[in-house]
Amino acid sequence: xxxxxxxxxxxxxxxxxxxxxxxxxxxxxxxxxxxxxxxxxxxxxxxxxxxxxxxxxxxxxxxxxxxxxxxxxxxxxxxxxxxxxxxxxxxxxxxxxxxxxxxxxxxxxxxxxxxxxxxxxxxxxxxxxxxxxxxxxxxxxxxxxxxxxxxxxxxxxxxxxxxxxxxxxxxxxxxxxxxxxxxxxxxxxxxxxxxxxxxxxxxxxxxxxxxxxxxxxxxxxxxxxxxxxxxxxxxxxxxxxxxxxxxxxxxxxxxxxxxxxxxxxxxxxxxxxxxxxxxxxxxxxxxxxxxxxxxxxxxxxxxxxxxxx
Amino acid sequence: xxxxxxxxxxxxxxxxxxxxxxxxxxxxxxxxxxxxxxxxxxxxxxxxxxxxxxxxxxxxxxxxxxxxxxxxxxxxxxxxxxxxxxxxxxxxxxxxxxxxxxxxxxxxxxxxxxxxxxxxxxxxxxxxxxxxxxxxxxxxxxxxxxxxxxxxxx
Numbered sequence: 001x002x003x004x005x006x007x008x009x010x011x012x013x014x015x016x017x018x019x020x021x022x023x024x025x026x027x028x029x030x031x032x033x034x035x036x037x038x039x040x041x042x043x044x045x046x047x048x049x050x051x052x053x054x055x056x057x058x059x060x061x062x063x064x065x066x067x068x069x070x071x072x073x074x075x076x077x078x079x080x081x082x083x084x085x086x087x088x089x090x091x092x093x094x095x096x097x098x099x100x101x102x103x104x105x106x107x108x109x110x111x112x113x114x115x116x117x118x119x120x121x122x123x124x125x126x127x128x129x130x131x132x133x134x135x136x137x138x139x140x141x142x143x144x145x146x147x148x149x150x151x152x153x154x155x156x157x158x159x160x161x162x163x164x165x166x167x168x169x170x171x172x173x174x175x176x177x178x179x180x181x182x183x184x185x186x187x188x189x190x191x192x193x194x195x196x197x198x199x200x201x202x203x204x205x206x207x208x209x210x211x212x213x214x215x216x217x218x219x220x221x222x223x224x225x226x227x228x229x230x231x232x233x234x235x236x237x238x239x240x241x242x243x244x245x246x247x248x249x250x251x252x253x254x255x256x257x258x259x260x261x262x263x264x265x266x267x268x269x270x271x272x273x274x275x276x277x278x279x280x281x282x283x284x285x286x287x288x289x290x291x292x293x294x295x296x297x298x299x300x301x302x303x304x305x306x307x308x309x
Numbered sequence: 310x311x312x313x314x315x316x317x318x319x320x321x322x323x324x325x326x327x328x329x330x331x332x333x334x335x336x337x338x339x340x341x342x343x344x345x346x347x348x349x350x351x352x353x354x355x356x357x358x359x360x361x362x363x364x365x366x367x368x369x370x371x372x373x374x375x376x377x378x379x380x381x382x383x384x385x386x387x388x389x390x391x392x393x394x395x396x397x398x399x400x401x402x403x404x405x406x407x408x409x410x411x412x413x414x415x416x417x418x419x420x421x422x423x424x425x426x427x428x429x430x431x432x433x434x435x436x437x438x439x440x441x442x443x444x445x446x447x448x449x450x451x452x453x454x455x456x457x458x459x460x461x462x463x
Contacts, residue, residue, distance in 0.1 A: 063462070064461070064463070065461050065463045066460040066461075067458075067459050068456055068457070068459070069456055069457040069458075070457060071415065071457075072454070072456060073415070073452060073453065074452075075451050075453050076450040076451055077421060077449070077450035077452045078449055079447075079448050080448075081444055081445075082444055083444045084444055094452075105405070105406070105459075179373075179374040179376050242374050243372075243374045244377075244381070245377060245378040245381060249441075250431045250432060251431055252383060252431045252443070307443060309443055
């Protein structure tokens with residue numbers, strides 16, 4: 001009986017010995033690998049305490065700046081929106097370019113996550129360049145047209161010269177009361193000329209032109225302050241983009257809420273719009289100069305747009 | 310078992326590495342290290358091509374919104390098209406103040422072929438048939454760009 005029980009182990013003793021050795025190696029493996037790592041790493045560098053002054057000089061890289069340099073684009077790309085009934089509108093042959101600041105890297109776009117108002121979520125903030133000298137200037141041109149009932153109509157070109165953003169930016173956050181995207185926007189824009197040219201972008205002999213357009217914040221007297229006009233703000237007057245239920249079903253929804261006095265003075269910021277000159281030019285009918293136009297002060301107190309078919 | 314066989318080799322390598330005179334590099338010295346830097350790439354991207362075998366005929370991208378009554382969804386149906394991109398280069402470069410930035414050269418060539426979506430709708434059931442489309446968008450043509458997109462931490 002005993003012989004029977006032990007018969008499987010009656011194989012050569014060497015096997016058992018090798019097995020025991022392997023077990024010892026396996027147990028020692030972590031220690032040996034740690035020793036190998038210590039050889040490679042060498043002695044640990046000495047840690048040094050930092051004084052308060054040094055510690056306060058430590059700067060966390062907590063945001064992102066970006067900018068363009070020497071940017072220009074052109075081509076025959078056409079973007080077409082087709083309505084459910086088959087009619088369409090297109091914008092094509094877009095060309096764009098931008099001049100740069102004389103001091104590169106000094107005035108970029110900036111993205112930061114900043115604390116929200118008390119009790120509110122953090123805010124993602126995109127700040128446009130201050131561009132106080134107006135060196136960053138955009139030039140745009142595109143063609144456009146419409147098609148309906150089988151008739152395609154090319155409507156000429158839109159040309160924007162010296163389109164200058166000066167400060168302002170965008171905010172995105174979580175809405176206070178409902179699902180969706182809370183947003184804010186501030187804008188100061190100067191445009192040298194905005195022209196509609198039916199004979200093509202290069203033919204200025206026929207055009208409707210708006211020159212020296214200014215859009216920005218104004219003071220109580222309607223004078224431009226030089227700052228951006230705050231159209232919406234995530235705390236004091238939040239904009240929202242979401243899908244919303246109304247009596248007829250769900251709708252795409254773009255809105256700006258009433259000013260919230262808990263986070264500001266309870267008044268919608270005032271903006272102004274000035275057009276230096278509005279004129280029509282035509283080789284057939286001569287030129288018509290309508291002079292200048294100005295909206296001294298305007299406010300968006302509330303906006304509620306629902307899209308439906 | 311293979312690990313056990315490799316162990317003597319690992320120990321030899323580690324001993325050799327430990328014996329070499331390693332010198333710590335400060336930030337300035339590390340900044341001088343240069344190699345073949347930068348990556349160029351081109352791409353040919355095909356999304357939901359309905360002409361391919363086994364193509365999906367009803368793909369949907371939806372954003373859901375809750376609260377204030379039944380849920381509702383913004384549904385983009387059949388986002389599809391072809392995009393070719395060429396001439397993009399990504400590199401690390403140095404600013405005048407010593408900091409570094411990522412320099413992305415704008416693509417010299419971008420071609421869109423029927424890029425767009427079939428319908429945009431808002432509905433209570435994201436998988437239900439689309440009955441209230443607000444229209445479609447289509448992009449075609451070629452775009453040439455120049456210049457640089459620069460991005461850095463602040």
